[in-house]
Amino acid sequence: MTKVGDLKTIVWDAPDIQALADFYVNVVGLTQTYGDDEWITLQGPDGWRFGVQHAPDHVPPQWPGQERPQQFHIDLQVDDTEAAAELAVGLGATRLAEGPSWVTLADPAGHPFDLCQKDGIGPGMQLFAVTIDAPNAAALARFYADLLGMEVTYDGPEGAFITGDGKSVLFQQVTGYNPPRWPDPAYPQQAHLDIIVDDLDAGEARALQLGASRLSGGGKTFRVFADPAGHPFCLTV
Numbered sequence: 001m002t003k004v005g006d007l008k009t010i011v012w013d014a015p016d017i018q019a020l021a022d023f024y025v026n027v028v029g030l031t032q033t034y035g036d037d038e039w040i041t042l043q044g045p046d047g048w049r050f051g052v053q054h055a056p057d058h059v060p061p062q063w064p065g066q067e068r069p070q071q072f073h074i075d076l077q078v079d080d081t082e083a084a085a086e087l088a089v090g091l092g093a094t095r096l097a098e099g100p101s102w103v104t105l106a107d108p109a110g111h112p113f114d115l116c117q118k119d120g121i122g123p124g125m126q127l128f129a130v131t132i133d134a135p136n137a138a139a140l141a142r143f144y145a146d147l148l149g150m151e152v153t154y155d156g157p158e159g160a161f162i163t164g165d166g167k168s169v170l171f172q173q174v175t176g177y178n179p180p181r182w183p184d185p186a187y188p189q190q191a192h193l194d195i196i197v198d199d200l201d202a203g204e205a206r207a208l209q210l211g212a213s214r215l216s217g218g219g220k221t222f223r224v225f226a227d228p229a230g231h232p233f234c235l236t237v
Contacts, residue, residue, distance in 0.1 A: 003149025004206045005197035005235060007167055009041070010048070010074070010130050012191045013055035014109040019092075021052050023108050027088050028076065028125055047166055048127045051194065057185040060110025063096055066178040070112045071231060072191035075128040075170070077118045084115045084125065111190060129161075129168040130193075134229045135177035143228055144169060146210050147195065179230030182215060193233045194222075203235045 014020040021040040024030050030050060034041040042050040062068035078084040085103040089095055092108040101117040116128060134140040141160035145152050150164030159172045181187035197203035200223055207225055208214065215232060217224040222236035 002206075004147045004203050004210070005195040006165065007148050007169070007193060008049060008196040008236065009051045009194040010072075010191065011051035011053050011194060012072075012107075012109065012111055013058050013188060014052050015054075015056055015058045016109070017052040017054050020107060020109045023091055023093070024050065026091050027084075027093070028127070044127060045124075046126055055185075055188070058109065059185055059188050061106075061112065061190055062110075063104070063106065063112045066174065066176045069133060069174070069178050069190075071133055071180060071189060073112045073114060073131050075114045075116055075131055077116050077126045077128045079118055079124075081115045081117050088115070129170045131159075131170040131172050132229075132231060133174045133177060134159075134171045135174065135179075136229070137171035137173040140227065140229050141169075141171045143211055144171075147207060147212075177229070180226075180232060181230070182224075182226065182232045183217070189232045192231065194236050195233060197235050197237060200235060200237055207235065 017040050021032055021042060024042060025032055030042040030044050032040060033043050038054045040052040061070040063070050081103050088105050093105040095105050096112060097104040103115045104112055106112050137159040138155050141152050141162050145162045150162040152160060153163050154161035159170055162169050180189040182189050204223055211228040212225040215224040215226055222234045224232055224234055226232050
């Protein structure tokens with residue numbers, strides 16, 4: 001099946017975009033490549049690209065639970081979870097939970113992220129995957145696999161996993177899932193994906209065919225949609 005576009009950027013919402021960008025630069029080793037009052041771009045050494053988008057009325061998630069859900073989180077692989085967690089807390093993170101091989105924290109804007117113990121995949125911190133909450137993880141995985149030309153490589157009771165082009169996206173099965181209602185700040189998106197396409201009209205037609213919904217907003221170079229679980233995403237040229 002022909003893909004619609006390529007995963008370009010993972011974008012967090014934040015009221016103080018420079019503070020959140022500085023946090024991830026120092027914790028993950030990202031490089032800031034662009035910045036203005038509304039948007040900052042960050043590049044990872046492993047090819048992942050991130051954005052921080054100004055959201056002055058941002059309502060932070062309250063993990064766990066679905067009253068104020070996280071919607072998205074990232075999974076980072078590290079050599080030493082405790083050392084990495086101590087560094088993150090020293091730079092403004094909040095420790096939320098832990099297990100035998102992982103620590104869950106919230107960044108300064110409240111977005112949860114996981115530090116996971118590496119298993120011999122090389123030095124330094126690496127992004128393993130971006131994880132998206134879903135009421136039906138298998139169905140959402142199939143939607144994004146078709147959208148991005150990726151392959152569903154795992155589908156189980158706790159979630160589903162797609163891979164392709166050196167990237168991985170996880171879909172976490174969530175009971176009582178509470179979707180975003182963009183642009184209502186009371187039900188925030190928290191984060192979204194930017195997907196690059198060659199042609200906006202063709203990309204829109206295919207995304208709608210796969211089950212996306214068109215949302216208000218956009219411009220000459222991008223259009224806003226919601227996936228079948230309600231998460232906004234952008235098609236951009």
